Amino acid sequence: MVQIIMDSSVMYTEDEAKAMGFEAIPLCIHIGDLEGRDLQIDMEEFYRRIQEGQVPRSSQPPIGEVLDAYARYPQDEIVHISIAEGLSGTYHGACSAREMTENPERITVFNSRTLCGPHRYMTEQAQKMKEEGRSASEILEWLKEAAQKTESFLIPQDFSFLKRGGRLTPVAAALGSVLKLKPVMKLTEDGTRIDNFFVKRTMSAAVKGIMEYMKQKDIGQNHILYIVHAAAKKEAENIRTMFETAFAGLEIHILELSPVFVAQGGPKCVAIQYIHR
Numbered sequence: 001m002v003q004i005i006m007d008s009s010v011m012y013t014e015d016e017a018k019a020m021g022f023e024a025i026p027l028c029i030h031i032g033d034l035e036g037r038d039l040q041i042d043m044e045e046f047y048r049r050i051q052e053g054q055v056p057r058s059s060q061p062p063i064g065e066v067l068d069a070y071a072r073y074p075q076d077e078i079v080h081i082s083i084a085e086g087l088s089g090t091y092h093g094a095c096s097a098r099e100m101t102e103n104p105e106r107i108t109v110f111n112s113r114t115l116c117g118p119h120r121y122m123t124e125q126a127q128k129m130k131e132e133g134r135s136a137s138e139i140l141e142w143l144k145e146a147a148q149k150t151e152s153f154l155i156p157q158d159f160s161f162l163k164r165g166g167r168l169t170p171v172a173a174a175l176g177s178v179l180k181l182k183p184v185m186k187l188t189e190d191g192t193r194i195d196n197f198f199v200k201r202t203m204s205a206a207v208k209g210i211m212e213y214m215k216q217k218d219i220g221q222n223h224i225l226y227i228v229h230a231a232a233k234k235e236a237e238n239i240r241t242m243f244e245t246a247f248a249g250l251e252i253h254i255l256e257l258s259p260v261f262v263a264q265g266g267p268k269c270v271a272i273q274y275i276h277r
Contacts, residue, residue, distance in 0.1 A: 002130045002139065003073040007061060007090050008038040009083035009112075010120040011258055022127050023069055027090065029259040031056040038260040046259050047231060047267060055164070056263035060090040066097035070107060077136040078107040081123050081143065085111045086192025087264075108136065110143050113191030117226025117255060118150040118275040149276035151217075152187040153210050154194060154265055155203065157232075159183070161266030162194065182206040203270075207239050210272050211246055219274055221249040228271040230257045235270055 004022035017024035026037040031046060032054040050056065070078060080098075082091040094109040101107060112119050122143055129139045156162055162185070184206050186197035200206040219225075225243060229236040236254045243252055257265065265271065 001073075001076045002134075002136045003076040003078050004123065004127050004130055004139075005069055005078060005080040006119070006123045007083055007088075008258060008260065009088075009090075009115045010123045011039070011116060011255055012120070012123075013039045020124075020127060021131070022123065023072075025061045025065055025069055027061055027088070027260045028059045029056060029263060030059070031259075031263075036259075038258045041259055043231075043259070046262070050262075050267055056259065058088075058260040058263045060088055060093045063093050063097045063100075066094055067100060070097065070101050074103075076106070079126060079136055079139055079143075080107065080109045081112050081119070081126060082109055083115045083119060084113050084187070084191035086188075086190070087115060108140060110140060111147075111191070112143070113147045113189075114150050114152060114187070114273070114275075116152075116228050116257070116261065116271065117224075117253065117273040118146075118152065120226075120255075121224055121275050122146050146275065147191075150274065152271060152273040153197065154185040154187075154269060154271045155182060155206050156185065156266055157268035158266035161264060161269075165264050184209060203235065204242075207242055207272070211243065214274065215246075219250070220247060221251075222277050223250065223274045224277060225250055225252045226255060226271075226273040226275075227252065228255045228257055228261075228273065230262045230265060230267050230269045232268045232270050235268075239270065239272065 006024055008024055008026040012024045014024055029036055029038055031049045080094050082094055085091040091111050098104045098107045098109055126139050182200045184197045185194045188195050198209055227236045227239050240252050
């Protein structure tokens with residue numbers, strides 16, 4: 001048997017994941033005196049604390065919980081699909097947990113090189129392949145290909161969150177002074193950092209710039225688009241309308257960011273992501 005495990009980057013709660021047949025280990029979130037787990041704390045309370053000036057911090061799941069998850073499937077081959085290595089310590093934590101097990105050879109920790117929407121799709125497809133009776137090696141081969149056919153763009157509204165997280169390239173960090181404009185950030189190909197892509201004057205122009213790039217990449221019916229936002233539902237809906245008009249047949253999903261990712265991108269940020277089917 002094969003067992004699929006991932007972290008809360010896929011934005012499934014533990015119960016939702018179990019209902020679908022896999023496991024999601026939530027990352028940790030801290031803000032002021034509140035400590036909790038991703039997708040388990042009240043979002044209104046979380047945003048209220050941010051408005052009061054409290055600074056959220058995130059951290060990887062406790063290694064003990066990862067070990068417990070591995071121990072629940074002593075006879076299975078485990079495929080642990082992790083958030084991008086450079087965006088969290090989660091990947092390295094899972095690798096450390098693997099080495100602590102009695103049979104580490106039955107566990108593969110896979111670096112998805114992405115997060116959120118595409119990470120979610122990769123997990124869903126891996127679970128589908130498992131249910132079809134595919135082997136761990138077949139699932140991993142598909143994951144390796146999928147990880148090379150996805151890109152993510154971020155339009156932040158408060159650049160301080162990204163700068164504080166230290167996940168920017170030096171050039172991108174220097175953009176902090178142009179916040180009156182709309183910088184569009186792009187996840188680097190290896191998924192380790194967020195870099196500057198271009199700068200526009202308005203949200204609409206920023207989205208159109210991403211759309212123009214995606215047209216050049218022939219994004220269409222063979223892809224899935226994710227619009228992921230931090231309490232920016234109206235903006236996300238407007239972006240969906242723009243894409244529906246310009247990309248006939250493109251499957252589009254809107255997701256709301258969990259606390260851990262709001263802590264990185266900041267309130268009102270919007271991410272636009274695609275992955276090949």
